[in-house]
Amino acid sequence: MADNPVLVEVLRGEHVESRHRGAFVAMDGDGTTILSAGDLERPVFPRSAIKLIQALPLVESGAADHYELTDSELALSGASHSGEPGHVRTAAAMLSKAELTKNDLECGSHWPFDTGASRHLFCEGEEPNALHNNCSGKHAGFLCTCRQQGWPTGGYVGYDHPMQEAIRDAMTALTGAAHGPDNMAIDGCAIPTYAIALTAMAKGMAAMASGKGLGKERAAAANRLMSAAMAEPWHVAGSKRACTLMMQAGAGRLYIKTGAEGVYCGILPELGIGFALKCEDGTTRASEAMAAALVAKLLPDGDPLAQRLSAMARTPILTRKGDVVGEIRPTAALA
Amino acid sequence: MADNPVLVEVLRGEHVESRHRGAFVAMDGDGTTILSAGDLERPVFPRSAIKLIQALPLVESGAADHYELTDSELALSGASHSGEPGHVRTAAAMLSKAELTKNDLECGSHWPFDTGASRHLFCEGEEPNALHNNCSGKHAGFLCTCRQQGWPTGGYVGYDHPMQEAIRDAMTALTGAAHGPDNMAIDGCAIPTYAIALTAMAKGMAAMASGKGLGKERAAAANRLMSAAMAEPWHVAGSKRACTLMMQAGAGRLYIKTGAEGVYCGILPELGIGFALKCEDGTTRASEAMAAALVAKLLPDGDPLAQRLSAMARTPILTRKGDVVGEIRPTAALA
Numbered sequence: 001m002a003d004n005p006v007l008v009e010v011l012r013g014e015h016v017e018s019r020h021r022g023a024f025v026a027m028d029g030d031g032t033t034i035l036s037a038g039d040l041e042r043p044v045f046p047r048s049a050i051k052l053i054q055a056l057p058l059v060e061s062g063a064a065d066h067y068e069l070t071d072s073e074l075a076l077s078g079a080s081h082s083g084e085p086g087h088v089r090t091a092a093a094m095l096s097k098a099e100l101t102k103n104d105l106e107c108g109s110h111w112p113f114d115t116g117a118s119r120h121l122f123c124e125g126e127e128p129n130a131l132h133n134n135c136s137g138k139h140a141g142f143l144c145t146c147r148q149q150g151w152p153t154g155g156y157v158g159y160d161h162p163m164q165e166a167i168r169d170a171m172t173a174l175t176g177a178a179h180g181p182d183n184m185a186i187d188g189c190a191i192p193t194y195a196i197a198l199t200a201m202a203k204g205m206a207a208m209a210s211g212k213g214l215g216k217e218r219a220a221a222a223n224r225l226m227s228a229a230m231a232e233p234w235h236v237a238g239s240k241r242a243c244t245l246m247m248q249a250g251a252g253r254l255y256i257k258t259g260a261e262g263v264y265c266g267i268l269p270e271l272g273i274g275f276a277l278k279c280e281d282g283t284t285r286a287s288e289a290m291a292a293a294l295v296a297k298l299l300p301d302g303d304p305l306a307q308r309l310s311a312m313a314r315t316p317i318l319t320r321k322g323d324v325v326g327e328i329r330p331t332a333a334l335a
Numbered sequence: 336m337a338d339n340p341v342l343v344e345v346l347r348g349e350h351v352e353s354r355h356r357g358a359f360v361a362m363d364g365d366g367t368t369i370l371s372a373g374d375l376e377r378p379v380f381p382r383s384a385i386k387l388i389q390a391l392p393l394v395e396s397g398a399a400d401h402y403e404l405t406d407s408e409l410a411l412s413g414a415s416h417s418g419e420p421g422h423v424r425t426a427a428a429m430l431s432k433a434e435l436t437k438n439d440l441e442c443g444s445h446w447p448f449d450t451g452a453s454r455h456l457f458c459e460g461e462e463p464n465a466l467h468n469n470c471s472g473k474h475a476g477f478l479c480t481c482r483q484q485g486w487p488t489g490g491y492v493g494y495d496h497p498m499q500e501a502i503r504d505a506m507t508a509l510t511g512a513a514h515g516p517d518n519m520a521i522d523g524c525a526i527p528t529y530a531i532a533l534t535a536m537a538k539g540m541a542a543m544a545s546g547k548g549l550g551k552e553r554a555a556a557a558n559r560l561m562s563a564a565m566a567e568p569w570h571v572a573g574s575k576r577a578c579t580l581m582m583q584a585g586a587g588r589l590y591i592k593t594g595a596e597g598v599y600c601g602i603l604p605e606l607g608i609g610f611a612l613k614c615e616d617g618t619t620r621a622s623e624a625m626a627a628a629l630v631a632k633l634l635p636d637g638d639p640l641a642q643r644l645s646a647m648a649r650t651p652i653l654t655r656k657g658d659v660v661g662e663i664r665p666t667a668a669l670a
Contacts, residue, residue, distance in 0.1 A: 003338060010596070010617060013520025015530050017380050018596050018617035021356075045352050108655025123458040133655055185348025186660040195350050261345070261353050281616040282345060282353035320443025320468055325521040 004038035005333050007279075007293075008286040012317065012326040020286030022262070024277035024294050024334075027202040029210030034273060035298065037333055043183060043195035044278045047259030051078040051138055052225050053174055053204055057166040058141040059221035063148035067097040074228035075235035076137030080258065082238025083112025083132040090235060091131050094140035098147040105130035106157045107139045107189040114238055135189035137235070157190040164192055174204035174214070188260065198276045201265055205274025209267040226255050226267060242288040242312075246295070249308045254295060262287035266295065273298060285328055289313045293330035310335075339373040340668050342628075343614070343621040347652065347661040355621030357597070359612035359629050359669075362537040364545030369608060370633065372668055378518060378530035379613045384594030386413040386473055387560050388509055388539055392501040393476040394556035398483035402432040409563035410570035411472030415593065417573025418447025418467040425570060426466050429475035433482040440465035441492045442474045442524040449573055470524035472570070492525040499527055509549070510539035523595065533611045536600055540609025544602040561590050561602060577623040577647075581630070584643045589630060597622035601630065608633060620663055624648045628665035645670075 003021070010018040023038025055078045058064050064074060073094050081087035095101055109128045111118045121128060130136055139156075142163050146153045149162070156163045159181075168179045177200035187193040206212075208226060211219030229236050233247035236257065246256050256266035262279030264287055277294060279287040292313035299306035313334075317326035329335070338356070345353040358373025390413045393399050399409060408429050416422035430436055444463045446453045456463060465471055474491075477498050481488045484497070491498045494516075503514045512535035522528040541547075543561060546554030564571050568582035571592065581591050591601035597614030599622055612629060614622040627648035634641035648669075652661035664670070 012380055012528070012530075015378065015380070015518070015520060017520075017530075018615065020616050043350065045347055045350070106656075108657070110655050119454055119457040122454040183350070185350060185352075186654060186658065188654050188660075190654050190656055190658070193347070195347075195352075280353065281355050281618055281621070283616055283618055286616070319521060319523050319525050320445050321441075321525055322443070323521070323525070325523075 002039045004280050006331050007037070007334050008289045008328065009331055010317070010326065010328050017326065020283060020290075021280040022278055022286070022290055023198055023280070024275065024290065025198050025202045026273050026275035026294070026298055027199070027206045029206045029212040029272045031203055031206070033199075035294075040199050041197050044198055044201070044263065045185065045193045045195045045259075045261065046201050046265065046276075047187060047193055047261060047263055048080045048135070049257050049259030049263040049265040049276070050171065050201065050204065051080070051257060052208060052222075052229065052255070052265075053170055054078070054138065054167050055141055055225050056170045056218065056221055057163070058145045059224055060218060061145050061149055063145045066148045067094070067144050069094065069097075069144070071228040072232045072235045073137075074225055075232035077141030078225060078229055078257065079137045079236045080134040081137060081235065082114035082117065082241060083128070083134065084114050084117050084238050087137070087235065087238065088131045091136040091140045094137070094144060098144045100143050100147065100153065102129055102131045104143055104153055105133070105136060105139050106155075107133045107135045109133050133189065139189065159184070159192050168192075168194075171204070174207045175200035176203055198278060201276035202274045205265050205267050205276065206272065207274070209269050209274050210272045226269065229257075230255055242291070246292060246309065246312065249312070250305060253305060256291060256295070258284075258287065258291070264291040266291070268295070268298060271298070285315070289315065289328055289330055290334060293334040297334065337374045339615050341666050342372070342669050343624045343663060344666055345652070345661065345663050352661065355618060355625075356615040357613055357621070357625055358533055358615070359610065359625065360533050360537045361608050361610035361629070361633055362534070362541045364541045364547040364607045366538055366541070368534075370629075375534050376532050379533055379536070379598065380520065380528045380530045380594075380596065381536050381600065381611075382522060382528055382594030382596060382598055383415045383470070384592050384598040384600040384611070385506065385536065385539065386415070386592060387543060387557075387564065387590070387600075388505055389413070389473065389502050390476055390560050391505045391553065391556055392498070393480045394559055395553060396480050396484055398480045399559075401483045402429070402479050404429065404432075404479070406563040407567045407570045408472075409560055410567035412476030413560060413564055413592065414472045414571045415469040416472060416570065417449035417452065417576060418463070418469065419449050419452045419573050422472070422570065422573065423466045426471040426475045429472065429479060433479045435478050435482065435488065437464055437466045439478055439488055440468070440471060440474050441490075442468045442470045444468050468524065474524065494519070494527050503527075503529075506539070509542045510535035533613060536611035537609045540600050540602050540611060541607065542609070544604050544609050545607045561604065564592075565590055577626070581627060581644065581647065584647070585640060588640060591626060591630070593619075593622065593626070599626040601626070603630070603633060606633070620650070624650065624663055624665055625669060628669040632669065
């Protein structure tokens, strides 16, 4: 296996303290590589970074129309949200439209990513439930699809359930990569995840952007989901989260989504470009810097959005008293 | 620069999802390398991993005797504690013995590492203060030294203050590495930290273990600090923390201490071995696995402690429902 280059370095004073390696690729709708670095063929679990594609069956089936899902609800169906009260309410509303409850969710529960939300829950003597799971919107979308399609709602996370078959079919069609038992493992929210090449992920994102080769209905569904996420970026992640901040800065010019273990996928709709990246060690601080720097590099020189994202790619390191003593920054390979 | 090998891998199902590189070295008291891998000459900030050496002036000055510091207090003077109530009480008691208060601490404040301690503080409507800082015990030790030596207590974190000079002298003597403006940066708690080779760190730890070349008084101070930490491991880190758990398992046969950005230093006193390691990307989950695996590898075959640490080097990855779907484990280079 080829070594991945160092894409992000952590400085303390004038010295490099830590290093993060990674790989990335950006492609257009014709499958032409625009920019890349590192080992692109090593299989990578996209995890939550391809939630937009996992939400296609919700729209294509007609379930999104049947339940009159709003942009916020569609955005949440492709979210890794922070478990803030607004996220929890939106997930509950989606389930309610399908006459289901949090007890139908099979994602398990965890404390909200948002520290404030967790602390408030704790102070009220409560425990988190499945609605607080960062994937509850995605699972609510699955359940809406199952209900509208007449599939069993129990066991919808299983490999052989029609819900997971539909996701697998969409992923295979958009990425061109095989999805089956050989490259499958189980994601944190209990559904299957499949290790594929970064090039396949970028190809899938470029297809979502351009609609090329998808057919009219799928292309429309892709566009609707992407537009909803860009219109409601807080519902895709949450307060102070990188995906939300980058899409807010993008103001309709950037779709971007992270996945666990340092993955990012995204779309520049104006340019018809899809991209994917993986930080080799799975660290969030590094994948965030890589994502912001990569988007800045893909945009035209002098674009104000590129300047904003270049600034977001650099994070000062502070002492506990607040003095700046270092920086997280992209290396020359990305800057 | 030579590439560091992958020492820890993160599996999901049968597939490697993320990889952590690193370097390590173990040395005996004569400076002979016992075991090593990776780039050993690349300078590394030890951060909190050499707090045991930073605490030498507290004992050598006579301040520890003057204020009748207990083993818990000496352990806390070399700790990165979790800010649990017992840690906060011990740091306050040390300051009180020197007729000082938390207002004399110059380390800044942050929410306790311990989630429960943070949540309880929040529910009581309180903010963290400098006693909750993971370094408050080290700083309380500095202040005891300053008070007993008649040095100014204000400004003790400064490069030119006699406290930092004494630490620099001890670090230089034990590690053989230069400590000065050229390799200096500022640590999170506002004191200087100096980038040195892992071999120098391991040499310093081996010197703490064997006392060789230190002179009688310094050797006794080193032994007293190491013994206090091993006797009171909860005061070195806290509940469920890796350093505490590993020293509890070691029961007097292992001293070990982590530092920020994936560093570990440690001692096997019976074998007279000191060791140091750095995870290249600075990730805690990986440096913990590296540390446990390295200690297991240094111990004789069939030693029950080696078996316990080998088990601690592997951590299952669970879904939010609690099913095992992966594992963090050392690679063949360390297993």
